[in-house]
Amino acid sequence: MTTAAEFLLHIRRVIRLYESLNRQVCYTWHITQIETDIIAFLKNNPEKDTARDIVEFRMLQKGNVSQAVEDLIQKGFLARRPDERDRRRIHLSLTERALPIAADIGRVRGEFLDRLFAGFTPGERRMYQELNQKLFANAALAEAEESKESK
Secondary structure, three states, X not given: OOOHHHHHHHHHHHHHHHHHHHHHHHHHHOOOHHHHHHHHHHHHOOOOOOHHHHHHHHOOOHHHHHXXXXXXXXXXOEEEXXXXXXXXXXXXXXXXXXXXXXXXXXXXXXXXXXXXOOOOOHHHHXXXXXXXXXXXXXXXXXXXXXXXXXX
């Protein structure tokens, strides 16, 4: 049986592998890790295009996202436009200039998954996905329960 410490260590190791592979994208394009996360999020989730969406779905700090979005706009990688119905709501979109970065991030993510699942059969990968979905569902439920109890 895996201990909690081992489980958390394994998660951290996977994150470190991803960050290590992603460093070249950051270096090449002079952007930060969080900026790559934002570009990838907007590329992969065009219907979720506000800073609030990024904070909520990527579980990142609001201040960090706000600063990174501003930096990406200044670098010409993001554009913003107010919502037609609610001018306080700002929509974000990738500029043409950001598309090669998004492609590089996609390549890195593919390499990351290839390395992570090296030696897995297709059946083992499917099984991993099914079990992982159960783990994530349990974690989300427990988090919601904890949130309710702390109020």
